[in-house]
Amino acid sequence: MKFLRFFLPLCVMIWAAAAFSAKAQVDPASLPRPITGKNDTIRVALTQYDGEMIPWIALSEVRIYGQRTFASEAHRLAFNRLRYNVLKVMPYALYAKRRYGQLEYDLAKTKDRREQRKLVKACDKEIKDMFNREIKELTITQGQILTKLIDREVGRTTFDIVKQTKGGFSAFVYQSVARVVGHNLKSKYDPREDREIESIIISSGYYNY
Template identity: 70%
Template sequence: MKFYRLFFLSIVIITGASAKAQQSPVKVKFPVLGKNDTIRVASTNEDGEMIPWIPLNEVVIYGYRIFKSPEERAAYNRLRYNVMKVMPYALYAKRRYEQLEKDLALAEDKKLQKKLVKQCDKEIKDMFNREIKELTISQGQILTKLIDRELGRTTYEIVKETKGGITAFLYQSVARVVGHNLKSKYNPSEERDIESIILSSGFYQ
C-alpha cells in the first residue's frame, strides 16, 4: 500500500515540475527607445517582440475632376452652390418629419394628432416665408429632389400623408406654376454630380 502511495506521489511531483517548466515566462523584446521617444503608444506582443502602433483616422481620397471647358466648370460650381444652399433645408425637413412621425405614433387622441400636424405645418411654413421663398427655381427643384433623397418620399407624398390629397393637389398646382414639381424623385445614378457634392460636403460627418 505504501508503495502505491509513493508511486502516485512521484507522478504528482514530476507532473508539477513539468508544468512549472512549461509556464516559465517568455522573454519579451522591447524596442530600443531614443531620447525623443516620449509619446506613449499601444503595442502588440508578436512572438515575444513588442510592436508599437498608433491608430490613424480614416483618410478619404477624392479624385480631381478635370472639366472640358470653363463653361462646364462654371455650371458645376453653380450646381454646387445651389446644393450647398438647399441641403440644410432638406436635412431640417427630414428631422422635423421624423419627429412628427414619432409624435403621431405616441399620440392616440385624434385632436392631439391634428394639433401636432398643424404645429409641424406651421414651422415649415414659417421657414418657407422666412428663407425658402427666396430660392430660385433651380434651387427649389434641387430641394424637392433632396427631400426625396433624405426621407425616401417626395414632397407631394408628405403633404398628402399629413394634409390630405386635396391639399397636396393644390400645392402641386401652385408649384407647377412657378416651375417646381413636388413629385420630383431623386435617382443617385442620374444625379451623380449632386450625389458627389453631398458626399464630399461634410454634412454627414
C-alpha cells in the same frame, strides 16, 4: 498500454487548454501600462496584446478625392453653379429630414387623433415659418433641387409628405401652384440620373461623422 496511449495525449490536451485559459484570463489591471507624461491627459482605450496594454484611438474615415477636370470653361462654370445651388438648399433638406422624423416619432407615441392633429399642425407651422423666412428667396432651380433632395433625405416626395400631413386635396392644390412656377412636388431623386448632385453631396462633408 493501449489505455496509456489514449490517456497521455488526453492529459496533454487538457493541460494545454488549462494553460491557454489561464493565460486568457489574466487580469488586465496586473499588466504593465504605457508610461505617460504630464501632457498625456486624453483618455484612450487599451487592448491587451502579448502581455502588454496597448493604447489605441479610433480614427474617423478619411476620403480622398481627385481633382476634377472639365471639358471646357463652360462646363466648369455650370458645375460650380450647380454646386452652389446644392449646398444652398442642402441644409433645408436635412432640416426636413430631422423635422419629419421627429413628427413620425411623436405621432407613433400617441393614438389620440386630436393630439396627432396638434402635432401635425405644429410641424406644418414650423415648415411654413421657415418658408416665409428663408425658402421663399430660393430661385426656381434651387427649389427644383430642394424637392429632389427632400426625397433623397426623407425617402418620400414633397407631394407625399403634404398628402400625409395635409390630405390629398391640399397636396393637389400645392402641386398645382408649384407647377405654375416651374416646380414639381413629385420629383424623385435618382443617384444615377443625378450623379452630379450626388458627387457634390458626398464630397461636401455633410456626412463626415
